[in-house]
Amino acid sequence: MRRLGLLMVALVLAACTAADPVGAPQEGAGGEAVTELRLAIGGESEDGYDPTLGWGRYGSPLFQSTLLARDAELNVVNDLATGYEVSDDGLVYTVAIRDDAVFSDGEPVTAADVAYTFNAAAEQGGLTDVTVLESAQATDDTTVELRLSEPQSTFVNRMITLGIVPEHAHGDGYGRDPVGSGPYVLERWDEGQQLIVTANPDYYGEQPVFERLVFQFTDEDGNLAAARAGEVQVAVVPPALAAGDIDGMRLVSVESVDNRGILFPYRPSTGETDPDGNPIGNEVTSDLAMRQAINVAVDREALVEGILEGAGSPATGPVDGLPWYNADSAIAYADPDRAAELLAEGGWEDTDGDGLLDKDGTAAAFTVLYPADDSVRQGLALAVVDMLAPLGIEVTPEGASFDEIEPRMHTTPVVFGWGSHDQTEMYNLYHSKMGGTDFYNAGYFADSQVDTNLDLAMGATDLEEANAFWQAAQLDGDGYGFTAKAEAGWAWLVNLDHLYYVDECLDIGSPQVEPHGHGYPITAGITSWRWTC
Amino acid sequence: MLAGRLAGRAARLAVLLAAVAVACFALMEASPVDPVDAYVGAEAARIGPEQRALIAERFGLDDPPLVRFGLWAGRVVRGDLGTSMIFNAPVTQVIASRFAASLALMASAWLLSGALGFGLGILAALTRRSALDRAIRVGAYTLASAPTFWVGLLLLTVFAVTLGWAPVCCATDIGSDPATASLGERLRHLALPAATLSIAGVAPIALHTRAQAVSILDSDFVTFARAQGERGGGLVRHRVLRNAAVPAVLLQFASLSELFGGSVLAETVFSYPGLGQATVQAGLRGDVPLLLGIALFTTVFVFTGNLLGDTTHHLLDPRLRSTSRRRAGRSRAVEVHT
Numbered sequence: 024m025r026r027l028g029l030l031m032v033a034l035v036l037a038a039c040t041a042a043d044p045v046g047a048p049q050e051g052a053g054g055e056a057v058t059e060l061r062l063a064i065g066g067e068s069e070d071g072y073d074p075t076l077g078w079g080r081y082g083s084p085l086f087q088s089t090l091l092a093r094d095a096e097l098n099v100v101n102d103l104a105t106g107y108e109v110s111d112d113g114l115v116y117t118v119a120i121r122d123d124a125v126f127s128d129g130e131p132v133t134a135a136d137v138a139y140t141f142n143a144a145a146e147q148g149g150l151t152d153v154t155v156l157e158s159a160q161a162t163d164d165t166t167v168e169l170r171l172s173e174p175q176s177t178f179v180n181r182m183i184t185l186g187i188v189p190e191h192a193h194g195d196g197y198g199r200d201p202v203g204s205g206p207y208v209l210e211r212w213d214e215g216q217q218l219i220v221t222a223n224p225d226y227y228g229e230q231p232v233f234e235r236l237v238f239q240f241t242d243e244d245g246n247l248a249a250a251r252a253g254e255v256q257v258a259v260v261p262p263a264l265a266a267g268d269i270d271g272m273r274l275v276s277v278e279s280v281d282n283r284g285i286l287f288p289y290r291p292s293t294g295e296t297d298p299d300g301n302p303i304g305n306e307v308t309s310d311l312a313m314r315q316a317i318n319v320a321v322d323r324e325a326l327v328e329g330i331l332e333g334a335g336s337p338a339t340g341p342v343d344g345l346p347w348y349n350a351d352s353a354i355a356y357a358d359p360d361r362a363a364e365l366l367a368e369g370g371w372e373d374t375d376g377d378g379l380l381d382k383d384g385t386a387a388a389f390t391v392l393y394p395a396d397d398s399v400r401q402g403l404a405l406a407v408v409d410m411l412a413p414l415g416i417e418v419t420p421e422g423a424s425f426d427e428i429e430p431r432m433h434t435t436p437v438v439f440g441w442g443s444h445d446q447t448e449m450y451n452l453y454h455s456k457m458g459g460t461d462f463y464n465a466g467y468f469a470d471s472q473v474d475t476n477l478d479l480a481m482g483a484t485d486l487e488e489a490n491a492f493w494q495a496a497q498l499d500g501d502g503y504g505f506t507a508k509a510e511a512g513w514a515w516l517v518n519l520d521h522l523y524y525v526d527e528c529l530d531i532g533s534p535q536v537e538p539h540g541h542g543y544p545i546t547a548g549i550t551s552w553r554w555t556c
Numbered sequence: 557m558l559a560g561r562l563a564g565r566a567a568r569l570a571v572l573l574a575a576v577a578v579a580c581f582a583l584m585e586a587s588p589v590d591p592v593d594a595y596v597g598a599e600a601a602r603i604g605p606e607q608r609a610l611i612a613e614r615f616g617l618d619d620p621p622l623v624r625f626g627l628w629a630g631r632v633v634r635g636d637l638g639t640s641m642i643f644n645a646p647v648t649q650v651i652a653s654r655f656a657a658s659l660a661l662m663a664s665a666w667l668l669s670g671a672l673g674f675g676l677g678i679l680a681a682l683t684r685r686s687a688l689d690r691a692i693r694v695g696a697y698t699l700a701s702a703p704t705f706w707v708g709l710l711l712l713t714v715f716a717v718t719l720g721w722a723p724v725c726c727a728t729d730i731g732s733d734p735a736t737a738s739l740g741e742r743l744r745h746l747a748l749p750a751a752t753l754s755i756a757g758v759a760p761i762a763l764h765t766r767a768q769a770v771s772i773l774d775s776d777f778v779t780f781a782r783a784q785g786e787r788g789g790g791l792v793r794h795r796v797l798r799n800a801a802v803p804a805v806l807l808q809f810a811s812l813s814e815l816f817g818g819s820v821l822a823e824t825v826f827s828y829p830g831l832g833q834a835t836v837q838a839g840l841r842g843d844v845p846l847l848l849g850i851a852l853f854t855t856v857f858v859f860t861g862n863l864l865g866d867t868t869h870h871l872l873d874p875r876l877r878s879t880s881r882r883r884a885g886r887s888r889a890v891e892v893h894t
Contacts (some may be wrong), residue, residue, distance in 0.1 A: 061731060069837075080599070148614030152607040198644055213734055214653065215829025216644070216726045239730040241827055248717060254730070352771050426588035441601055448601040461608065510872035512689040539598050 025242060037383050056530070057554045058234040063258040064248035064523070066543030067218065067239055069197015072209070074186035075143045077150025078198070081538060082546035085185025085220055085236075086127075087203030088228075090118055090137065091179065095533045095548060097346050097444060099179060099486060102228075103132065103187060103204065104470045109484040113174025118167050118182070124204045124227045126189045132204045134161035139190035141169055141181075152447075153181050174482040174485060176489040180445040206231050206550045211375075223521075231550040232399055234487060256526035259542040262334040263398075265522045272346050272524040277545065279537040280442035282338045283403055284515035287314050287435055289468040297459040298523050303433040303467055306385045311511065313387065318507035318514045321410050322357035326517050330402035333521020334522055338515035340497055341441055349494035352506035362414055373415055380415040388417040392431060393438040395422030400438040403516055432465040442518070442539035446493055453496065453505045453512060468512040471504035521545070528556035567857050573852055577629065580851045584844050585621050585810050591842035592617065608811025615641050628845065637852070638845035642837055647849035650834060655853070657727050658823070660742070662815050664750040665822075668806045669757030671727070681773060682792065692762060700759035704818045708752040708825035715748055722748045729827060749826040755816045757811050769800040802872055803835030809865025811846060813858040825844055 070080045090104040094098060099235050107118040120413035124132040141159035144151055157172045172180060188340035192202045203211055206228060207220035218238040222231055241249060243261055258272075265274060294302030305312055322336030336343070340351040355361070366372075371380040371387060380387035391407065393400040398467050404420040428437055439462075441448055451457045454477050457518050473496050480492030498504035505512045521541045530553040537544040593613050594728040596603050603611075612618050616638075619627070630802045653773060674727035723729070727745050728737040772778060773796065781795050820832035829834075831850065836845040870876050 061733075073644075076644065077599070143759075146610070148595065148610035148612070150603065154604060154606040154610070211733060213728075213829070215827075215833060216728075217730050219731070237731045239726075241726070244717065248720075249730075250719070299620050384882055424588075425593065426590070428883050429593075440598075451601050451604075456593055460605055509739070531722075541580060 033425055036554055058232075059083065059237065060233045060235075060257070060529070060552075061237045061239065061249075061255040062546075063081055063239050063249045063255045064545060065240065065259060066540040066546070067215070067240045068198075069214070072201040072212075073193075074184075074188060075140060075149060075151070075193075075200035076198065079186045080151060080184045081540050082543040083206070083549045084203070084502070085183075085205055085546075086201040086207045086209060087188060088124065088226075089184060089186055089437060090120065091184040091405075093183055093367060093444065093535065093547070095535055097255065097535055099183065099240075105378060106181070111234065111484065113176070113482055113484045115173050116169040116171070116178065116182070117162075117345075120167065121163050121164050122398045123525035125225050126192070126202050126204050126224060127223050128192060128202050128210045129190060129225070130191060132163050132187060132189075134211065135188050135315070136159065137167045137187050138169075138274055139397045140185060140187045141167075143188070143193065143228070143530045144185055146179075151181065153185070156181075166227050173433075174180050174484070176481055176483045176486065177447045177450070180447070183444075199466065203268060207236065210235070223531070228550065232553055233549075240522040250524045256529050257531075257545070258524045259545075260522050260524055261475060261541075262332050262522055265332075265334065269524055271527055273527055275523045275525045275531070275534075277521045277523065277534045277537055278336065278344060279519055279521050279539075279541070280341070280343055280509075280521045281518070281537060281539045282341060282343065282442045282443075282515060283318075283400060283438060283517050283543060284338060284341070284468050284521070285404075285407065285510070286434075286437045286513055286515045288431065288436065289466045289512060292434065295341040297433060299430070301433055301541075303459070305389060305434050305436070308370075308466075309388045310367050310369060310382065310437055311437040311473075312371065314511035314514070315507060316362040316365040316369070316371075317411060318354060318413055318511050319356055319409075320359050320409055320513060321516065323516055325410075326403060326406055328401060331517060331525050334520040335517045337520045340515055341513070342446070342497075343450060343451045343518050345444065346503060347446055347449075347490040347493035348498040349504075349506075352504060352508060354496040354507045359410075363538065364550070366414065371415075378415060379417055386417070387415060388419070390421050391425050391436045391438060392428050394425060394428065396424075396438075399519075400440065404438050409514070428461075432462075433459060433467060437465070438516075440539060443537075444538050446480065446489070449493065449496070451480060453477065466512065468505065468510070470497065470505065470512075471505065472501075473505050473510065490501075528554055530555050565863065569856070570621075572763050572859065576851050576855045577632075577848060578625075578863075581621075581625050581844065584842065584847060587842065589840070589842040591615055591661060591844070598760060600681065602851050606863065608838075609663060610794055622694040628848065632852075637849040639794065640838070640846040640849075641843040642846065647782060647845050650846060651831065651849055654831040654834045657828065658819055658832060660746060661749050661753065661823070661828060661830060662819055664746055665753035665757070665818075666808070666812075666815055668750060669754035669811075670804065672757040673761025673808075674753065674765050674801065674804045676762040677804065678769050678792070678796070680762065680766040681682065681769030681800070684770060685772075689766075695764070696759040696762045699755050701762075702755070703821075703826055704756050705821040707755050708749070711748050711752055714886065727830075745828075745836055748820045753822045754826070756818050757808075760806055760811070764803040764807055765800055768803050769796055771798050772799045789797055798872060802869060804875050805868050806865050807869065809861045812861030813854075816854055 037217050067290045069076050070076060072086055074084060079087060088103045090102060091099050092102040093099050103120050103124055105119045105121050107116055109116055116496040120134060120137060126132060137158040138161045140523055141156055145153040145156040155171050155173060155175045155178060157170045159167060159169045161167050165177045184204060189202050206223055208223045211219045212218045219237050222234045233437040243264060246258045247260060249255045250272060287308040289304035289309060290304040291306055295303045297303060327335045327337060342348045366380060371382045373380055391404045393404045401422060408418045408420055450464040452463060453468050453473055457463040457475050458467040476492050476496035476499060480496060482490035483492060497506045498508055503509055521537050523545060532548050532551055534545055592608055595611060628638060640647050640650050643650050676692050680689045683689045714741045723745050728734040729741055776793050781791055821836055823832035824836055837848050
């Protein structure tokens with residue numbers, strides 16, 4: 024026993040003596056310029072930092088620069104490009120690029136590199152979908168032509184997110200040794216632990232204030248502990264852990280379209296199956312009055328307060344707050360009386376006195392699936408059960424894994440979460456031709472007017488025009504649309520707020536409305552962050 | 557004789573590797589995890605069917621399982637373990653870099669549990685039926701029944717979160733080059749995971765050593781030595797230690813497999829970027845090449861451990877050097893205990 028005691032003492036001593044900060048703290052005392060930031064916001068790209076495999080789809084691509092970018096209001100602005108034109112048929116994008124950009128290895132960025140990047144991304148099996156690109160070709164040193172196989176207004180999102188890689192230095196090891204024309208260059212990456220980047224002196228844009236960024240890849244508890252210890256200037260924090268002040272840090276809440284909603288199977292069950300043989304259809308949720316009534320009944324403010332602890336906002340659709348959001352599609356909710364009226368008008372009544380509504384012999388009862396490891400979605404599902412019970416609708420919540428959910432999602436409502444700056448997501452969730460394709464339109468939603476508007480938006484050659492059609496798909500002037508006032512394909516519940524502890528001295532500007540994914544997206548504006556002390 | 561034994565061992569290892577590979581591949585095929593779904597994750601609404609096909613092609617998933625296994629096995633024979641889907645890097649490279657991080661952790665935990673277990677076992681035997689002996693035995697039973705992850709969480713909560721003495725993550729301090737990390741810094745990061753991992757190994761060694769030491773202390777030759785006036789440290793050093801070490805050494809080498817399993821849990825709890833963490837990810841995300849690579853590597857590792865155990869046992873106990881038959885019998889008997 025004495026040995027054990029001695030050993031414990033030795034261990035403890037070793038821990039104590041070494042506990043003084045080893046890394047020199049970067050806090051500038053007395054107004055010294057602060058040039059290093061430490062961030063505990065995740066964002067490790069395990070398969071490397073190669074844009075042609077999907078790096079840079081959220082937040083700052085750090086090492087590379089993109090043709091276009093989104094500003095804080097999500098407007099599309101030029102970055103590497105000086106302008107672009109779309110042919111009348113929507114098939115050819117002609118992009119002019121600046122002539123003063125160089126890669127971090129000193130080589131100039133040419134139109135040939137841009138063409139190479141797009142062609143490579145189109146062929147690679149990565150997390151950026153550029154399959155619509157037929158070919159990209161440089162017509163001179165600063166002009167590139169991107170030819171599409173079909174019109175796709177959302178292609179602009181590829182120009183916004185696809186970082187340009189150098190043709191001469193792009194190969195198998197690129198993801199671990201990225202060369203680009205972005206604001207930062209890689210100093211070191213210790214996989215699973217940290218990423219250190221330093222400012223790129225050759226960057227064509229404004230030099231970032233912070234010369235060195237250290238991203239630490241810790242879990243939630245580690246992030247919080249690092250923030251408490253003053254070791255990081257930005258830390259991502261889940262709402263459940265956000266209670267309590269941290270000295271020298273403020274809690275920043277960033278709006279997002281990181282939404283949660285219930286997918287309704289839209290078709291009645293007729294014995295149809297998807298190509299894999301999984302059944303399609305639900306007799307209860309295929310009823311329009313039922314879907315609208317659920318939307319009207321659910322008290323989203325209560326969900327935000329009760330489940331998200333205030334860190335969120337009520338959701339009305341899949342694209343709330345984005346430039347292509349249609350504010351007219353918002354409904355009045357938390358109104359059980361109106362919901363009851365809708366149900367009565369739709370023919371739902373309790374004919375057999377069992378407390379449950381029924382219609383044509385079908386009882387108003389269904390299951391709602393949620394991913395069992397997600398406590399927020401579980402909470403939402405359980406709360407909705409309680410909100411619908413008084414109406415005579417019996418909802419059974421059931422946790423499952425995505426592998427179990429997938430074969431059942433055409434027949435059973437599911438609590439899903441989406442949210443993207445790419446309108447493709449809205450198109451895929453609601454276009455009838457996407458019915459049953461992977462996780463797209465899993466409920467087989469189908470409305471010809473919605474299809475028309477989505478197709479018009481996709482085929483538009485002008486972003487303003489496209490936005491108008493995207494808004495019409497949500498709700499058009501004639502009252503058609505996929506949102507709750509019309510077809511009510513989903514019951515969108517909440518948008519999460521993304522919470523960060525940020526050093527009181529750090530000004531992060533006004534962050535973008537963030538997409539699905541809490542953490543790294545906050546870096547979208549990182550080059551304009553300022554130190555204010 | 558020696559060459560023949562080595563060839564026999566090598567053949568056994570080859571059969572074992574083949575069996576492990578087949579079993580592991582079959583399990584991964586039967587698992588509901590779809591590697592493409594796992595890779596796409598939250599991008600699911602933006603990655604179209606054509607892009608999914610490209611991903612499947614890059615991962616080499618577009619052939620039927622038997623063809624894939626055949627291709628994989630063919631490459632393995634030539635020394636190529638394939639490319640990890642998650643890390644987009646050669647499997648050998650992933651294993652090498654992760655194992656380098658795990659090695660320090662496993663080695664320190666292994667030495668710690670061996671030394672501690674052996675010391676406590678001897679101590680308990682020498683103070684047989686005293687309060688100290690009882691305390692050691694109760695302690696050993698408690699440790700043996702405490703799950704590694706639970707011990708890890710407990711240590712993490714007390715020492716890292718509440719007291720703030722130890723770092724909550726990683727193998728070295730954040731923000732600096734790990735190659736320049738001082739020994740103190742490394743130890744500070746290593747202390748909690750190593751302690752967690754060693755705890756599981758202490759109990760069996762202590763209990764077996766105690767039992768063995770007790771029987772030696774009761775033996776005729778110790779009685780004879782006592783009768784000749786040998787006492788205390790000398791008696792322990794000359795008569796007991798070497799004999800009592802036999803089960804401890806065998807157990808210690810046999811425990812390499814448990815050490816490996818324990819490291820999966822300990823590394824996950826302490827965000828320690830070693831092979832254990834990579835194993836968990838490979839399993840959860842259906843990274844077949846990486847998981848198979850790790851399985852083969854682990855097999856070789858554990859096999860070598862057992863081989864070393866046998867060899868060391870051989871060196872410790874001169875009686876075994878004459879006949880190999882008895883050696884095999886003895887080591888099998890001990891394996892049954894574990």
